[in-house]
Amino acid sequence: MSTLQVSLYRYNPETDSAPFMQEFQVDTQGRDLMVLDVLHLAKEQDNGLAYRRSCREGVCGSDGMNMNGKNGLACITPLSEVVKGNKLTLRPLPGLPVIRDLVVDMGLFYKQYERIQPYLQNDEPAPAIERLQSPEERDKLDGLYECILCACCSTSCPSFWWNPDKFVGPAGLLQAYRFLADSRDGATRERLAELEDPFSVFRCRGIMNCVAVCPKGLNPTRAIGKIREMLLADAT
Amino acid sequence: MVTNITNFGRSGLSDWLLQRVSAVILALHSLFIVGFLLFSSGLDYAAWSGLFAQTWMRIFSLLAFISLSAHAWVGLWTVTTDYLKPTGIRIGTQLIIILAIFVFLVWGITVLWGA
Numbered sequence: 001m002s003t004l005q006v007s008l009y010r011y012n013p014e015t016d017s018a019p020f021m022q023e024f025q026v027d028t029q030g031r032d033l034m035v036l037d038v039l040h041l042a043k044e045q046d047n048g049l050a051y052r053r054s055c056r057e058g059v060c061g062s063d064g065m066n067m068n069g070k071n072g073l074a075c076i077t078p079l080s081e082v083v084k085g086n087k088l089t090l091r092p093l094p095g096l097p098v099i100r101d102l103v104v105d106m107g108l109f110y111k112q113y114e115r116i117q118p119y120l121q122n123d124e125p126a127p128a129i130e131r132l133q134s135p136e137e138r139d140k141l142d143g144l145y146e147c148i149l150c151a152c153c154s155t156s157c158p159s160f161w162w163n164p165d166k167f168v169g170p171a172g173l174l175q176a177y178r179f180l181a182d183s184r185d186g187a188t189r190e191r192l193a194e195l196e197d198p199f200s201v202f203r204c205r206g207i208m209n210c211v212a213v214c215p216k217g218l219n220p221t222r223a224i225g226k227i228r229e230m231l232l233a234d235a236t
Numbered sequence: 237m238v239t240n241i242t243n244f245g246r247s248g249l250s251d252w253l254l255q256r257v258s259a260v261i262l263a264l265h266s267l268f269i270v271g272f273l274l275f276s277s278g279l280d281y282a283a284w285s286g287l288f289a290q291t292w293m294r295i296f297s298l299l300a301f302i303s304l305s306a307h308a309w310v311g312l313w314t315v316t317t318d319y320l321k322p323t324g325i326r327i328g329t330q331l332i333i334i335l336a337i338f339v340f341l342v343w344g345i346t347v348l349w350g351a
Contacts, residue, residue: 162318166238199238202248203314231249 002030004083006042008049009091011098019098021089022046028079035067035074038088039102051102058215061150065102066091071152071213093155095164108164109151109171116168116176116194121187137183144178144223146216147171153210153220159203166199170210170220173201177223180230192231201227242330244310255310258303265300294348301344305337 004026011019024042033041036053043049051074052062058076065074068082068089082088096104122131154160154169168176176195179185195201201224210220245251276283287293312333320326 159318194237196247196249197238198240198243198248198251198314199317200248202252228249228252232253235249236253 002028003086004028004038004079005087006038007087007089008042008101009098010049010101012048012100032078032080035065035077035079035082035088035090036063038079039074039090050100059148061148064093064150064152064155064215066094071156073150073152073215076215093151095155095161096151104155106151109149109154109169112154112164112168112172113149113175116172116179117187117191118175118179120179120182120185121190122184123186131184133183140181140183141178143218144174144181147174147178147218148216150215152213152215153218156209156213158207158209159205163199163203167203168195168200170204170224173204173227174218174220174223176201177227180227188230189234192227192234195227196231196235201231242327243313244306251310254306258307258310261299261303262307265296265303268296288348297348298345301341301348305341308337309334 006024006026007021008024009019010016010022024045026038026041026045028038028041034056036056039049039051039053051065053075054060054062056063056075058073061073063074064071067074067077068084068087070082071093072082074090079088090102092098092102092104096106096108099105149171151171153174154164154171157170159167160169176191180188180191185191204221204224206221208221211218214220240246243251245254272287273279288297313330316326316329316333320329
């Protein structure tokens, strides 16, 4: 019998006047479970517990949450990585409105993603088969396209906490650069013009929480630096 | 595109570039002053006043004062837009900061050319 002390953020706006932490004793039988498995075991004790999950293998990005103070995907985070002193505290992603328990309203996050127009734009007539890229041009998209929009980065970013309506955030900016760097995209000038104000890109202070938490090992700070370089090259 | 009218250059890009250029100028000026204090033998009022009597030092110092003013405004403007959410308090604070920077700059110029 090996019992893990789990502390869960609970909030049901229909019945609770304020959020509170609820304590659970979860029997892990000594296994190094994933955090998501621990949530399932806790839900067996209280089936009112709400959280998002889908693929349970780090592909869908549904179960981003704050585990012992650090954002990550519950499904691919083993207890051995986060638990300290046999205690696990789970909270929703910081900075976004809580709908219920560990479920947050991702509206602002998606709004910023939509703003950078995350799709190829090209006015030239389409070739008969496809728009070709050289292997070197394709290589530029590595480290950018892999983002699964779990929001772990943007919700760990203080600049996004203070101005989520104006600062695009690391996830959105990684995708902005993904399309700026794409040889097939023709809207580079228009995209840059949308980003040169003091908030959209330049509110990034290089704190690099985004890099520290990204479950896919991506580097939004580097992409933001590249966007700055492109803006500078275009405007000087 | 997010619209702003109170930041220094009306553009995030120009603010960002200005912040870096002014930082380099301030670093050079600070290093020079520290170096002068460390390596001038028999430092007294005459040596200190003689340094600032030279035109190149006044130009260098004025450049540093202007850089400091711009640097402070870009930085503090950012702080006010991060942490002061009520519009009245934010604009009021920004006006006080701008006024203080202006007074310090003019005061600095009179000190440089006054004595």
